[in-house]
Amino acid sequence: MSYPISLTVNGLRRDVTLEDARVTLLDLLRERLALPGTKKGCDRGQCGACTVLIDGRRINSCLTLAVTLDGAEVITIEGLANGDMLHPVQAAFVEQDGFQCGYCTPGQIMSAVGLIAEGHAGTDPERIREGMSGNLCRCAAYHGITRAVSDATRRMAEDKTKASA
Template sequence: MILMTNPNALAPLGEQPVILQVNGQSHTLVAPANAILLDVLRDRLHLYGTKKGCDHGQCGACTVLVNGEAINSCLSLAVQHEGDSITTIEGLAEGDRLHPVQEAFWEHDAFQCGYCTPGQIMSAVALLNDPNIAADDASVREAMSGNICRCGAYKNILAAVQSARTKMGRDV
């Protein structure tokens, strides 16, 4: 997989050009048709915040937002996302100003080792932006159930999500 400067150039055999919109920037590259989004983000675009965990869509460490929806980037082919808006953990902050969910995770000590934190935060952002997910603790736990924290910081993660809800004016 290589970055392309000329999108009209011929792609190497077995690869195809793809234009990805990641964190508000357009990236034109050539990728094998079977390259997963997680690997393209990490290995080609050098966005290391999205973590490789289980490679089976069971841990949530690789969660990113695609058109505002949380997805497991380890289960998604990069070429499927041409034209989609992809947001990684690196794209949440506005300059030096953290996203309210990032602030809440910091304030509530909602991490220990930190490996799952980017995926947890991305899932929290998606659930807080989804009007169909109720604000009660049980609904938040259910919505976050695809994200595993091996350190067991769940109590603090829940507190952070609910705090961010208030900061973002999403109280119900």
């Protein structure tokens, strides 16, 4: 049985026919839609490397069956920057040395974007670490990641204030 679905990925409408309901969003992005920025780590919801936003909320794409997402809006790491202009979270990860090998970084950044939108952590390092605990970094760049999330939170709040002034 095949399953036609239509979803928006990074602002583009994508119509896909799934031959098999087992396809996860992670595999759909990487294997069918040529978006390999989202990484496969554990493939079981434990490492966070596959984090993307669905309808604005961060989730593990490895545990999400693509067939359930008809009509959904997905943002991946490829959809964050505006041309050559990095998203504030991306820029903060570069400035604060929030990675080493880089494999977990797309998931870390998408998780941070989700966390900041949720608005419960602010710039408190303890709350940021707790809020980012679904993303493992085996290079242990956690110190830089925490600083990057805190910096980006501050910068995005300032930008918002300026925009509304």
